[in-house]
Amino acid sequence: MNDRYVIPSLNRAFQVLDLLAQEPQGLTLAEAGRRSGIPKSTLFRILVTLQKHHCVAWNERERVFRLGSRLWELGKCFLDHSDLYHSSSRYMQTLADQSGETVFLGTMEEGEVMYLRRVESPKSVTVVKKLGQRAPAHCTATGMAMLAFMDEASVDAIWDAHGLRAFNETTVTDRDELKRRLTKIRAEGYAVVDGEYNQELLCISAPVFDHTHHPAASMTVAMLSSQGISEERIRGVAGMIQQVVQEMSREMGYLGAGQPSLPALRT
Secondary structure, three states, rough: OHHHOOOOHHHHHHHHHHHHOOOOOOOHHHHHHHHOOOHHHHHHHHHHHHHHHEEEEEEEEOEEEEHHHHHHHHHHHHHHHHHHHHHHHHHHHHHHHHHHEEEEEEEEEEEEEEEEEOOOOOOOOOOOOOOOOOOOOOHHHHHHHHOOOHHHHHHHHHHHHHHOOOOOOOOOOHHHHHHHHHHHHHOOOOEEEEOOOOOOEEEEEEEEEEOOOEEEEEEEEEEEHHHOOHHHHHHHHHHHHHHHHHHHHHOOOOOOOOOOOOOOOOO
């Protein structure tokens, strides 16, 4: 979207909210000013306005600002309005029970992965990931599983906008190599990413399609890389995921058989 339509004061307000989201203990006015670079008088007016709407809370004893309860209310409304979120519950539980691992539901928003739901199996080792957290698409199984079924122009636009940052030495950042991987994912129907974003995790993911034949979300099983996961285990879990996402896709209105066909990606 053209930045000329962006309201500067609102843009700064969201900058402040993003800053507070990183600090569970809160920030003083002076700390928030140093971190944001917003002039103190302007920042104070922004915080007072956000406080009026309960998006920010003021702790008198500690003299700090924290995120307010209104944001939780708005987030809950978002989930309440999401057919995807409500439909996923039993499918994710089935997959967690079958695989014995932690299952995530993620979607793509403005070119970034956002995790909406997590279900842990009683057998699984807890995998720490904050729901609502955004993650890059090029080095997560959730993102790659969805990118593989997008048209090439959309994939390029996402990579142009967000870049291909290396998070560690195993992150693939070469476009040609990434496109070869997307072609392989499209052929097999699932993505496997081992430690390229979170070095502790090996993740397997397959897309959920909607009635327009586009990937609306991705179902991901996360396992600890330290478990020494065999190829046989990966294929077995991938098969479980594919069966579950096919059933969920039908509930989302997808009438196709298997994955939709797309032109080959150029490398």
